[in-house]
Amino acid sequence: MANFVGFDDAQTAILRADLEAARQVAADAARIPLDTATLLWEAFGIDGVDPDRNQVDRVRSVYEGFAAGMARATLVFYPGMGNASAAEFDSFPDRTRPNTILVRSSYFLKAPCDRALTLLHHYVHLRFPQNLGSGHPGRDAPALARGPLRVAFDDASRNPYCYEYFARFLRLVEPLCYRQ
Numbered sequence: 001m002a003n004f005v006g007f008d009d010a011q012t013a014i015l016r017a018d019l020e021a022a023r024q025v026a027a028d029a030a031r032i033p034l035d036t037a038t039l040l041w042e043a044f045g046i047d048g049v050d051p052d053r054n055q056v057d058r059v060r061s062v063y064e065g066f067a068a069g070m071a072r073a074t075l076v077f078y079p080g081m082g083n084a085s086a087a088e089f090d091s092f093p094d095r096t097r098p099n100t101i102l103v104r105s106s107y108f109l110k111a112p113c114d115r116a117l118t119l120l121h122h123y124v125h126l127r128f129p130q131n132l133g134s135g136h137p138g139r140d141a142p143a144l145a146r147g148p149l150r151v152a153f154d155d156a157s158r159n160p161y162c163y164e165y166f167a168r169f170l171r172l173v174e175p176l177c178y179r180q
């Protein structure tokens with residue numbers, strides 16, 4: 001399990017639960033169910049009619065690496081609420097330290113399913129620290145509705161938003177939203 005720095009006991013307990021929820025989502029996504037051809041196309045630009053096995057395996061290996069990757073991660077409390085109009089105001093990877101995610105108190109105001117998806121998103125950031133710019137090659141904003149992301153596979157396979165989209169619309173997160 002990840003390291004936690006600067007959180008109170010309640011926040012640490014929530015983060016532990018969120019990490020476990022995200023681990024389950026990642027494990028489910030790694031199975032890449034056979035009926036997900038359309039979603040693979042939308043999220044990653046993988047040909048839905050004749051999926052490229054190597055591409056599918058690359059996506060699967062990223063999801064499969066969640067538990068090990070987050071075991072090396074350190075989550076650090078970051079003061080302030082952040083600007084809600086910014087894309088990643090409640091939490092974001094620390095550009096100055098490897099395997100480090102900064103988390104504001106506003107993170108804890110989000111719904112449980114959104115927190116789990118956020119941790120999955122940041123895990124992908126930690127896995128691809130060499131991504132340029134904001135760390136979202138080919139797409140720099142979340143997709144809040146269904147539809148092709150139109151990101152070429154090489155970018156999509158390293159883009160946290162693409163993994164977040166696939167998991168969200170596999171509806172793996174729905175039980176998290178109703179379990180509370």
Ligand SMILES: [Zn+2]
Nearest residue numbers: 088125135160
């Ligand atoms: Zn991001």
